[in-house]
Amino acid sequence: MAATASLRLVAGLGNPGRSYQRTRHNAGFWFVDALAAKLGISFSRESRFSGEVAKAGDLRLLKPATYMNESGMSVGALARFLAIEPEEILVVHDELDLPAGAVKLKLGGGVAGHNGLKDIRAHLSTPDFWRLRLGIGHPRDSELAQQPVVDYVLKPPLADEREAIDRAIGRALDAWSDLASGDLERAMMRLHTKEAE
Secondary structure (H helix, E strand, O other): OOOOOOOOEEEEOOOOOHHHOOOHHHHHHHHHHHHHHHHOOOOEEEHHHOEEEEEEOOEEEEEEOOOHHHHHHHHHHHHHHOOOOHHHEEEEEEEOOOOOOOEEEEEOOOOOOOHHHHHHHHHHOOOOOEEEEEEOOOHHHOOOOOOOHHHHHOOOOOHHHHHHHHHHHHHHHHOHHHHHHOOHHHHHHHHHHHHHO
C-alpha cells in the first residue's frame, strides 16, 4: 500500500449529550477530543455541518451532533463543502469485534452492523474511507454475555476497560504524524506491531 493523500478530515463517532459522554459507543469522540488537545485546537458548533468542528490548517476534526445512525449527514456535508475525497477521511469509531485496548487501521471494507459507518457509507456513496477501529470488546466475550449489544455499547466501560481504551488512543496519537501525512502504511505498522507486542 503506497502513501495516500494527507488526511483532511478526522471524524470521531459518538452520540451527543452528557448522558452518552462516558459510554462505549462514544470512543470516537474520546479520540478526537484527545487529538484536538494534542493539536491545541478547540471545537465550535457548526450548524451547517450538523456537528462540532475544530480546524488546524487544512485539517478538520468533526464530532457529528446527530445521533450515531445519522453520522453520515454531518460527515457528508463537511466533505462536500470542502471537496474532501473519501480517501482523505479517517473515521474513528468503537469496534465490538476487537478487545478493549486493541486499535486497528483499515481502508474500506464492510461495516459489520455499525450504524454510524453504514450511514457514512451511504452519504459518501462509497465504503473507501479510512477507519480507526478502537476495540471495546463484545458482551459475548465477558461476564456480560447475556447483555444485549445495544445496552452494552450505551453503557460506560469498566474501569480497566477504559484504561485499556485510553492506552489505545494514546498509541494512535503517537502515530498521528504518519496518519496526518498520509503514510497510512507506516501508521498501520506502528499501531499493529505495538499492539502485538
